[in-house]
Amino acid sequence: MDKNNDIEAIIIRSLEGQANAEEERSLRDWLREEAHRRQYDQVKNLWDAAAGVDFGLDPETDRRWESLEGQLPGGAGARPGRVIRFQHWRFAAAAVLLAGLLGLIAFYFTGRGGPAIAREYASPAGEQQEVQLPDGTLVALNAASRLQVLRGFGEEERRIRLEGEGYFQVSSDAGRPFIIEAGSARVQVTGTAFNLKAYPESSAVRLTVTEGSVRFSSAKKEAARPVAAGEAAEMDKASGAIRSLPYDERAAAWQQGVLFFDDTPWPEVVRCLERFFAVKISDQTALQEKRYTAAFDNQSLEECLKVMQATFGFSVESKGERVVLK
Numbered sequence: 001m002d003k004n005n006d007i008e009a010i011i012i013r014s015l016e017g018q019a020n021a022e023e024e025r026s027l028r029d030w031l032r033e034e035a036h037r038r039q040y041d042q043v044k045n046l047w048d049a050a051a052g053v054d055f056g057l058d059p060e061t062d063r064r065w066e067s068l069e070g071q072l073p074g075g076a077g078a079r080p081g082r083v084i085r086f087q088h089w090r091f092a093a094a095a096v097l098l099a100g101l102l103g104l105i106a107f108y109f110t111g112r113g114g115p116a117i118a119r120e121y122a123s124p125a126g127e128q129q130e131v132q133l134p135d136g137t138l139v140a141l142n143a144a145s146r147l148q149v150l151r152g153f154g155e156e157e158r159r160i161r162l163e164g165e166g167y168f169q170v171s172s173d174a175g176r177p178f179i180i181e182a183g184s185a186r187v188q189v190t191g192t193a194f195n196l197k198a199y200p201e202s203s204a205v206r207l208t209v210t211e212g213s214v215r216f217s218s219a220k221k222e223a224a225r226p227v228a229a230g231e232a233a234e235m236d237k238a239s240g241a242i243r244s245l246p247y248d249e250r251a252a253a254w255q256q257g258v259l260f261f262d263d264t265p266w267p268e269v270v271r272c273l274e275r276f277f278a279v280k281i282s283d284q285t286a287l288q289e290k291r292y293t294a295a296f297d298n299q300s301l302e303e304c305l306k307v308m309q310a311t312f313g314f315s316v317e318s319k320g321e322r323v324v325l326k
Contacts (some may be wrong), residue, residue, distance in 0.1 A: 032124050033146075050286040060294055065067075068104045101153075116151040123164070126278025128255070133160070136171040137178065140255050142164065165197040184219040185235045192229075195252040201271055208232040208251035216242060250295065257298040266290040269308075277301040282324045284313045 010027050013019040033035050033036045042082045122130045123141040131147060135154055141147055145164025153159060154214065158178040170178045172191025180187040185205040190208035192212025198205040207216050209227050216233055217224035219241030227233045232245040259276060261269055266287040274281050279301060290312065296304050301323075305316050317324040 003228060011040060014307075015044065029124065030122065033122065040183070066285065092133045092143050096186065115247045116147045117161075118151045118153060119149040120146065121148075122146045125158060126276070133158075135176075135178075138169040138253075140167040140274075142197075142254055143278070162198055165195070165201055167193075167195045169193045184237060184240065186215075186219065186224075188215040188217070188224070189213075194227075197251075199271070199275075202268060203237055203265075204236065205235045206232070206245070206251075207234070208245075208247065210252070218242065253295075259296040259299075259304065261292050261294050263291045263293055266292055273301065273304065281324055282326060285312070286326045287312055287314070 008266040010019060010023045010030075010271050013023060014027055031040060041108060056243050065220055070102040080281060098246045099178055119283050121139075121141060123129045123143055123145050125144045127143055129141050131141060133139065133153070134148060135158055137158070139147060142165035145166060146163070147164075147166060149160065150159045156176065158173070158180070159181070160177050163182070165185075166178075170189050170191050170193070174190045176190075178189050178191070179198060182205050183200065185198060187194070187196060189212065192209065192214055192264065193212075193308045194207060194214055196205070196207055205212070208225055209229050213228040214225055215224040216227050217236065218235050218240035221242070225242045227234060230247050232251065233242055234245050235242045248260075248262060250258065253260055254276075259270070259272065264272075266285075266289075267283070270283045273279070290309070292308070294307065294311075295315065296307070305323075305325075308314075309316065315326045317326065
């Protein structure tokens, strides 16, 4: 992204034909995710529709825009830094007003009706990245992971969202708790280090604490569970129940290129291989109910699959960019 990580502004500049090469490259990276492509397509449709509207013929446009702007984060006469973006969106918003689709434009400003997103970081499949948040917190993002910093971060609290996996080294600040939303799971700390694994397709969210102590909870349960250094826990997404797990220091070894499976369901093993090696795998085996335990230290996909074949006896075929397991 640009220095402000403002994907909305980049999209608008791209639609205007004014984005530079770096911004276009950032936009292409952001569009690798299917959900982002859907968002972009909807915004582009709005933009194209707005091109056919004669705003000068509608004396109510200004009044309607002022009404809409008052409902958006920051309100009318918002911070100077937001005025330019509102002017860009003004024309698309007017088209939406005329079509009676106010809810759709609000979607882009408020993030599906929740708190507005100030910044977003994403690691595509096969890649990892390190992020430093405004408070000095360091986050290592695993492959196919996304981190969203919510507006108001650092004011009364430090709230973010995680989809995927990350290792956090949270800067200490007793007056402003650091809160991670990972689906229905919540992790709250003031300053500590831990690994949090919360891929959306997994049935559980797993927490491993290496320093300090955190509070682990579920939106479905009221009580938070403390998890201290040298401990691990897992929250079942369906029930919200949290259970203790044996601590394993290899939980964050993915940062050094280590793949670690501990009684892991076979479908999750396959998805992990897809994320780690940026490959599509068609699993046509009968192993869906099996579990797998092993560790691979900087080994290739071919080497990993050979070891797994020795255990389960499946065959491997390469079909273009796809790997087929039978």
